[in-house]
Amino acid sequence: MLVDFDSIPEDAKVWIYPSSRKFYANEIDEVTQKVKNFVENWKEEDNTFKASYKILYNRFIIITADDIDSTISNKDIDSSIAFILELQQTYNVVLLDKMNVCFKQGEFVQYKELKDFKKLLKNKAVTAKTIVFDNLVTTKHEFENYWEIAIEDSWYSRFLKK
Template identity: 60%
Template sequence: MFVPFENLSEEAKVWIYPSSRKFHQPEIPELEKKIEDFITDWKSDDESFKASYQLKYNRFIVFSAEGDKPFTNADIDLQVAFIIQLQEGYKVELLDKMNVCFKQGEYVQYKDLKDFKKLVKNKAVNEKSIVFDNLITSKSEFKYYWEVPITESWYKRFL
């Protein structure tokens, strides 16, 4: 069942899909409708299942879900298949975990790890830079540890 994001518990599972580009304003209503439709159909046979999403910075698709039954590989496969459809439909990359998302001023940047390391070496990214940890797994972690200074993330090893 689709619910508002804030109605999910802090322990709810989270999956974050960073986009290789910002979604454009004309794309967003259709994208949000597709995501809500997917969530409504996803695990619809499980009465305890609740799920939601957020579209952060018009760039990150954040799913969150919880229920009495554990998530199966088939449940995750459905989500990944949906994400692949979005990639193809919007001509974006959403599944590449070897990229780094970080802020430069008010803008969110998306770079592959090799280019990110060069930016650190050249001091274009420093200890005050904000990075996004897209590997977090709970709503609580998302709330407190997703968007942090590089010194509070695993990326600090590159400083």
């Protein structure tokens, strides 16, 4: 059942899918509707299942599900991945590569391959204070507190020159 994102408990599961490009203005309403429809119908037969979503920066699809009262099975995960793969194909984007780096550059969100991001660090095009998105967070609490953080406070800090 689709519920308000804020009503999902902090220990709920979160999946973040960063798009390899920003969704275009003419795509965002359609993408949002497709994600909403998926979440509304995901585990439709289970009345205790609660899930929600957000689309942020026209680039990130965030899906969260409360797995306290309702177990999330491998079949449920498979159906969500199939949905994301369908979005990838429809919009010609990459959503499942969590090792690429998303970071803020002014008001814009950039998406780079890790090797290119390391070059940016080496060349000081980004600094320890640059905000990165840790798309490996797994709970709503982590998402709300550790998703957008400075490089120096993230696992990417290992690439900073010592």
